[in-house]
Amino acid sequence: xxxxxxxxxxxxxxxxMELSLENPFKVSAYRKAAGAIERDPRxxxxxxxxxxxxxxxxxxxxxxxxxxxxxxxxxLDELKESVPVSLIQMLKLPTLxxxxxxxxxxxxxxxxxxxxKAECEAGRVSELSGxxxxxxxxxxxxxxxxxxxxxxxxxxxxxxxxxIIEAALDEIRSVDRYNIAGSARRYKEMSKDLDFIVQTDNAxxxxxxxxxxxxxxxxxxxxxxxxxxxxxHDLDQIGVDMRFVTPEAYHTTLHHFTGSKEHNVKMRQIAxxxxxxxxxxxxxxxxxxxxxxxxxxxxxxxxxxYIAPAMRETGEETDIDVSDIITLDDIRGDLHMHTVYxxxxxxxREMIEACVAKGYEYMVIxxxxxxxxxxxxxxxxxxxxxxxxIRKLRPEYPEIDIYSGTEMDILKDGTLDFSDDMLxxxxxxxxxxxxxxxxTEDEIMHRLESACNNPYVxxxxxxxxxxxxxxxxxxxxxxxxxxxxxxxxxxMEVNANPRRLDLSSSVIRNSGLMLTVNTDAHHTRHxxxxxxxxxxxxxxxxxxxxxxxxxxxxDFREWVNKGK
DNA sequence: GCCGTTTTCGGCCCGACTGTTTTCAGTCG
Numbered sequence: 067x068x069x070x071x072x073x074x075x076x077x078x079x080x081x082x083m084e085l086s087l088e089n090p091f092k093v094s095a096y097r098k099a100a101g102a103i104e105r106d107p108r109x110x111x112x113x114x115x116x117x118x119x120x121x122x123x124x125x126x127x128x129x130x131x132x133x134x135x136x137x138x139x140x141x142l143d144e145l146k147e148s149v150p151v152s153l154i155q156m157l158k159l160p161t162l163x164x165x166x167x168x169x170x171x172x173x174x175x176x177x178x179x180x181x182x183k184a185e186c187e188a189g190r191v192s193e194l195s196g197x198x199x200x201x202x203x204x205x206x207x208x209x210x211x212x213x214x215x216x217x218x219x220x221x222x223x224x225x226x227x228x229x230i231i232e233a234a235l236d237e238i239r240s241v242d243r244y245n246i247a248g249s250a251r252r253y254k255e256m257s258k259d260l261d262f263i264v265q266t267d268n269a270x271x272x273x274x275x276x277x278x279x280x281x282x283x284x285x286x287x288x289x290x291x292x293x294x295x296x297x298x299h300d301l302d303q304i305g306v307d308m309r310f311v312t313p314e315a316y317h318t319t320l321h322h323f324t325g326s327k328e329h330n331v332k333m334r335q336i337a338x339x340x341x342x343x344x345x346x347x348x349x350x351x352x353x354x355x356x357x358x359x360x361x362x363x364x365x366x367x368x369x370x371x372y373i374a375p376a377m378r379e380t381g382e383e384t385d386i387d388v389s390d391i392i393t394l395d396d397i398r399g400d401l402h403m404h405t406v407y408x409x410x411x412x413x414x415r416e417m418i419e420a421c422v423a424k425g426y427e428y429m430v431i432x433x434x435x436x437x438x439x440x441x442x443x444x445x446x447x448x449x450x451x452x453x454x455x456i457r458k459l460r461p462e463y464p465e466i467d468i469y470s471g472t473e474m475d476i477l478k479d480g481t482l483d484f485s486d487d488m489l490x491x492x493x494x495x496x497x498x499x500x501x502x503x504x505x506t507e508d509e510i511m512h513r514l515e516s517a518c519n520n521p522y523v524x525x526x527x528x529x530x531x532x533x534x535x536x537x538x539x540x541x542x543x544x545x546x547x548x549x550x551x552x553x554x555x556x557x558m559e560v561n562a563n564p565r566r567l568d569l570s571s572s573v574i575r576n577s578g579l580m581l582t583v584n585t586d587a588h589h590t591r592h593x594x595x596x597x598x599x600x601x602x603x604x605x606x607x608x609x610x611x612x613x614x615x616x617x618x619x620x621d622f623r624e625w626v627n628k629g630k
Numbered sequence: 631g632c633c634g635t636t637t638t639c640g641g642c643c644c645g646a647c648t649g650t651t652t653t654c655a656g657t658c659g
Contacts, residue, residue, distance in 0.1 A: 161658090307659080330659095
């Protein structure tokens with residue numbers, strides 16, 4: 067049993083209670099308890115008394131104790147007696163919440179999505195009080211959508227939706243300014259919709275123009291302050307919400323709709339304790355409504371430093387000192403990128419110029435090694451050729467330190483693709499797994515251990531090999547990996563490519579690891595991925611001194627030369 | 631169900647939109 071099992075139990079109980087029309091505050095107490103356990107940095111075995119955690123009292127503690135002792139929960143068992151499992155998936159249908167679902171179940175005996183759809187088609191739903199013809203149609207439509215449209219999209223897909231919508235907003239004259247909000251602004255790995263804050267003095271015109279754009283498939287809701295539509299792009303559909311605001315309310319509305327919900331609840335509690343009230347329109351203080359010139363001013367009003375959107379998740383970000391958490395501005399170099407020597411699209415010189423243009427103080431060229439044939443990996447001869455080329459180019463670019471490196475394969479049996487004699491000629495060595503992802507955890511850990519133990523390997527790239535919304539990654543024992551990294555002075559990478567974000571924020575949080583964040587650029591444009599990487603670090607509440615590519619040019623050079 | 635230096639009872643974030651309930655409940659974010 068792990069903490070995750072207990073969190074799942076409490077959340078399941080909450081959902082069943084919701085459908086049993088239990089007191090909403092009791093439901094929320096179970097959800098809060100689950101959240102409190104998730105945020106606690108200790109593992110299950112390190113927690114002796116759950117009731118000491120804030121948000122867990124006698125009731126929830128009894129439920130947990132029973133579950134930990136004999137692996138079951140009588141509270142949940144009783145709830146399951148009274149509520150059919152299949153009703154839970156109905157909560158995902160828009161316009162249906164616990165009360166309406168309970169009514170459908172009680173009055174019509176509905177237990178499955180298919181059954182509910184049949185009742186809609188037979189016209190029996192609209193005969194119930196509280197339900198009309200329109201509701202009946204909407205439910206039937208939503209069931210079809212639920213069965214076809216994916217529930218959430220990975221961040222890379224979300225960002226491509228974002229850019230087509232922003233391009234459209236740029237062209238609408240009555241839009242004065244706009245900003246992405248919601249989970250996309252917080253750089254969540256997966257999001258189900260997109261939110262935008264739009265400043266305009268003619269909301270009706272913006273809404274009308276927008277809903278007539280060719281990619282808008284459906285209008286879900288349209289009011290004076292809000293527009294909700296479905297947008298189609300590359301055969302995928304996604305919900306897009308837009309809030310129309312005045313200049314005065316811009317930043318408080320942006321803050322409100324950036325969320326997360328937990329962050330907002332926390333901010334409102336803080337306001338309340340000072341006799342103030344936060345809404346999307348501003349901060350009510352007595353009879354005054356205070357508005358702000360920026361989000362930073364808003365936070366400052368509550369004596370808080372600016373909290374970057376990526377950090378606004380649990381609410382605890384308001385309790386800790388975030389002043390040393392890394393920001394994009396702290397990044398002084400990129401240590402992982404490819405050129406035409408292997409599978410990159412640009413030459414060494416072009417990558418150098420792109421890094422100079424970004425204002426970097428140092429960079430490492432790290433093409434693939436010989437075993438990675440699909441990527442045209444370099445053998446010793448071609449690697450020497452590249453080392454020579456870099457040596458020749460250095461004097462032309464005094465503004466940046468250019469290191470020669472490699473992203474070397476860790477082979478199937480744990481041996482490394484280059485000998486130590488070759489590695490010692492390089493300034494910087496990255497090791498990574500690119501093959502045999504299906505191996506057992508022991509085999510994978512043996513490979514990672516072998517790389518960490520090599521005196522020349524400075525960092526492990528994309529340590530789990532996962533792709534967000536794609537493959538899960540190979541079998542890594544994180545506890546062991548973290549210990550190995552510390553014991554051998556090996557740095558772990560947060561790969562900034564939005565398909566990877568590997569290691570993830572949940573792994574690095576509270577890990578105490580030394581980290582590096584790199585774009586793994588295969589194109590000059592990919593150097594811009596750094597924002598996703600730093601957002602991932604922010605989510606993990608990582609301070610800048612834990613990240614080697616925030617070091618000054620001199621400190622980084624010294625760190626490279628000193629060795630492990 | 632949880633919490634508390636104004637509280638051991640009475641709160642628990644706040645507002646927009648929809649549909650149908652002719653004055654508001656339910657849902658959503």
